[in-house]
Amino acid sequence: MTIKDVEPKEDYTLQITTEDGRMGFFDVMPYLKYEAFRALESFPSFKQIFNGGYFVEWECGADLSADTIEAALR
Numbered sequence: 262m263t264i265k266d267v268e269p270k271e272d273y274t275l276q277i278t279t280e281d282g283r284m285g286f287f288d289v290m291p292y293l294k295y296e297a298f299r300a301l302e303s304f305p306s307f308k309q310i311f312n313g314g315y316f317v318e319w320e321c322g323a324d325l326s327a328d329t330i331e332a333a334l335r
Contacts, residue, residue, distance in 0.1 A: 262331040267312045271304065275317065277330060285334035287325075297323045 263280040270276055273293070274286045289307070292298040300321035301307045309320045318324040 262327045263314050264312055264317065264327055264330070267310060267317050269308045269310055273301075273307060275310070275330070277334060279331075283334075287330045287334055289325075292323075292325075297321075 264277055265280045266276075266278040268276040270286070273290045274288050276284070277287055278284045289298070289301065293302055301319060301323060306319065306321060311318045311320075313324075315327045316324050317330070
């Protein structure tokens, strides 16, 4: 899967649109308990996301692969 667009939502989900036109949501909330994701508890930090196509990454260095996102896309 290739991520075409990612939009962070206020409920700590990511709205994902894939290159093949699928759209769904990925819940980041369960990841906030991990050290690498703790900086994202601040919504302004959560919004600072970069789409790498095969991954998404935040300025704090936390990242998620497209495979991880695809496995839990709803």
